[in-house]
Amino acid sequence: MRKPLLLTQKIAVYATLACLLTSAITAPSRAIEKISGVSLSNTKQNPGTISGKIVDEKGEPLPGASIVIKELNKVVQANNDGSYSVSVPAGNYSVAVSFISYTTATLTKIAVKAGETTPLNVTLKGETGSLNEILVVGYGTQKRENATGAVDQITSKSLENRPISNLTQGLQGLLPNLNLKMMDGKPTQSPSYNIRGTTSIGQGGSALILIDGFEGDPSLLNPNDIESVSILKDAASAAIYGARGVFGVVLITTKKAEKGRTNVSYSTNYAIKSPLQVPDFVTDGYTWAKMFAEAFVNGDGAFPQNANKTQKFSQAYLDEFKRRVESGQPYNQVEVNPTTGEYTYYGSTDYYAELYKKNTAAFENNLSVSGGSDKASFLVSGRFLSQDGLFRYNSDDYDMKNIRARGSVQVFPWLSIENNADYSIMNYHNPINVGEGGGIWRNIADEGKPTMPLFNPDGTLTFASAYTVGDFFYGKNGIDTKREVFRNITGLRSNFFDNKFRVNADFTFRNTNNDKEQKRVQVPYSSTRGVTSFVGTTTNDLLFDLRETNYLATNIYAEYENRFGSDHYLKAMVGYNYEQSTYNRVAVQRNGIIFEDATDLNLALGQSITTGGGYEQWAILGGFSRLNYSFKDRYLVEVNARYDGSSKFPADQRYGFFPSVSAGWRINKEPFWKVSDKFISDLKLRASYGSLGNGNIASYAFQEQFNISQSGQILNGSRPQTTRNPAVLPEGLTWETSTTSNFGLDLTMLSGRLT
Incomplete structure (x- = not known):
């Protein structure tokens, strides 16, 4: 199934390595021909030289800055350290220096x-305003004023000083058209991302989330590591990711090391949280009993005999409850039958008040160290x-630890190596109920009647308590989840011909361990003095x-990027992508725990043994390209194309082609436009058309599968x-293709100040 993909991958990798080696061998000779961007001229004319360094307000170099000699229409670009040198005939000149943003x-x-x-030497000041914002797009960046696709972005400033357990919580409401489905709200959840609604007929799916260019889980990121979050909304901007961009693309970029003196940053947050809303039920015991009896008679036509599985109910009980309440005197909530020893309850218990804390606390510490020189940098x-849990007992506590190490080394003037490694570990305890396997809220609804308190006079749990909150108080049952992720990205960045031609390569490896340990033991309770019974007798397992x-x-x-004269700008890119994911699972469960605090499987001796496993592997191979052209920064055109192959489809339906085209017209750049820039800074019409693929199906859907299971019938013992x-x-199983059109008006x- 995977041989065609693997063979194609090997050929492409060998060809790319050959190109890189050729570039490395020939680079020194090229460097001799053009050292430091010097324009060679006839020495007989005895030219002069303009040289210096281009830096920002912090003194950091601006590699790639453009230096234009206006009288000669001559353009050079600054080197990686910001330096430049250009030869010109003797004379007086006007020099324009520019850099993006x-x-x-x-x-x-x-x-x-x-x-x-x-x-x-020139120091450039940073521009303000959204027009100069640099947008992170597929495999590159783009100035907002030149964007023709539908792209939105936020930076780290939007996430600063916010006590959030994961990144997704911080994104709510910040990016238009980004729809986040928070699932059950637990801190372990990785919510579903969707951009601009449903774009698939039958197959579900979420937006493609890329962290530093590769697929990842945003719930495990440190929000303080985030540099920017971009969303690609339309086909024109997302088509470069072809096969999986049908639900939109979210690009998350982490912070890079800053060169210069070593900086140490520490921050801490302490947050107090409280539930916004909890159920509001009748908690007065007599009021509930009276309404319960009335509802039961109206529904069944007879007086109830029981309030739950153990609490007896009768007219005499209701009358005695009424007498105690109306007496205005304190009374015992639990009475013991002197003959049978059975408990009778006259309580008023708010089970949700017993379940939840009024407030929880979260404590966060962040530490970062960065620095470097012209040749190397680190972060x-x-x-x-x-984060404390919501529950009073056996609480659902959560903790997360992140560490990231990122750095770069300038090996040669034309080559740098980057590495970005991060490790995260998450621990979460989820308490569970063993009463009939239901959740705590369902169990409270079924058995948590306010007439029964949590405890009997001798300190044992009541039945309603053991079935609900008392299980948490007992504190033995729960699921412990541990999720560990290690990821490493190694990148190569090379540039040639005054940074006009660049070759980049990124290689990543990610290992994810998602482990779960569950323990269920019997919970003791008492309905009769001196007699202990148990809830959860059918579980009792690990x-x-x-x-x-x-x-x-x-x-x-x-990618190749160049400006021809002052009117024409061209940028072209072509690339290769390969991804492979392999999943393995091993699970074992056994009942018969010999004592309640057992945590080792050897201490479970029951005959009910369940084992399980799983294996899944998929691969995607693709080629992509993009072409950008602008004329006088007024007329903008962008063409994207992606050719993808997926192992999830049959060999004859494996590949799909997903193109897109977009264009923009900056009306305010026209000669006839006379409106002041202070009023209308930018007015751009844009339109796009393109197709995206959806391959969100099971990895082996195109193969005949025989599922093996144990029969429920006994044959020969x-x-x-x-x-x-x-x-x-299904016949003809292949890509689902979504074709979209987009029209937009950008007004600044x-x-x-206003967009």
Whole structure:
């Protein structure tokens, strides 16, 4: 099934390595031809030289900054350390220096003498306003004013100083068209992401979430590590991810190391939280008993005999309850029958008040250290989050630990190596009820009658208590989840021809362990003095469920970017992507725990033994490309294409092609536009059309599968293994394709203050 993909992968990898080796071998000779961006000219003319360094307000170099000699229409770009040098004939010149998201600096009357060097160091100031914002898009970046697709982005400033347990909680309401489904609200949940609603007829799915270019789980990220979050809404912007972009794409970028002196940053948060809303039920015992009897008579036509499985109910009981309440005197909530020893209850218990805390606390610490020189930089960050649970007893406590180490080394002027490693571990305790296997809320509804208190006079649990909150008080039953993720991304960044041609490669490995341990023991209670009974006699077991996923991925892409004269801008990219995921599971469960605090499977001696396993592997191979062109920064065109293959489809239906095209017209750049920039800063019409693929199906849906299970019938003294005919295979199983059109108007007003 995977041979065609693996063979194609090997060929592509070998070809790419050959290209990189060729580039490495020929790079020194190229460097000799153009050292530091120097434009060679005829030495007989004795030209002069303008040289210097381009930096930002912090003194950090701006590699790739454009230096334009206006009189000669000559353009050079700054090197990786911000330095530049350009040869020009003797004379006076105007020099314009620009960089994305920085204000262009124009210097006039720069005198150059023959045979001499004129120093010119320039500091650029950062621009303000949304037009100059750099958007993270597929396999690159783009200035917002030049974007033709539907893209939105927030930066780390939107997440600062917020006591959130995971990133998704912080994204709610920040990005338009991003729909987040929070599931049950537990801190362990990785909510469902969707952009612009349903885009599939039959197959469900979420938006593709990429962390630093590779698929990942945002719930395990440290929000303080986030640099930006971008969402690609339409086909034009998402088509470069083709096969899995049908529900939109979310691009999460983590912070990079900042060069310069070593910086140490520490922050701490302490938050007090409380439930926004809890159920409001009748908790007065007599009021509930009276209404219960009335409702039962109206429904069944007879007076109730029991309030729950153990509490007897009668007219005489109701009359005695009424007498005690109306007497206005304190009374015992529990009476003991002197003959039988049975308990009779006249309580008023608020089971939800006993279940929930009024407030919970969360404590978070973040520490980061960064620094570096012109040749190397590093960033190390760590986080510890501890969040108390909502429940009073056997609480659902949660903690998360993150550590990230990221750095880069400039090996040669044309080559740098980056590495980004992160590790996270999450622990969560989820208390459970053993009473008939129901959840705590259902069990309270069924058995948690307010007439029964939590405890009997001798300190034992009542039946209603053991069935509900008392199980939590007993504190033995629960599920402990531990999720560990280690990920490493190694990247190569190379540039040639004054940074006009770049080759990038990223290789990632991710190991995810999602382990679960469950213990269920009997919970003792008493309905008669001196007699102990148990809830959960059919469970009393241990479960160990170990799941591991290994993910490998490679992105290799090259891009060419150049400006021809002052009117034409061109950027082209072509690349290769391969991803593979392998999942394994082993689970075992056994009953008959010999004592309630047992945690080892050897201490479960019952005959009910259940084992389980699982294996799944899928692979995706794709090629992608993008072309951007603009004329006078006024007319914008972008073309994307992706060709994808997936192991989830039959060999003859495995590949799909997903193209898109988009265009934009910046009306405010037209000569006829006379409106002040202070009023309307930017006015852009844009439109796009493209197709996206959806391959969200089971990995082996196209193969006949025989499921083996144990028969419920006993034959010759045993239950044999059985199988049955596989399901009918669908014909022509292939990609679901979603074709979308998008029209937009981007309006920025008041010098970028309003968009």
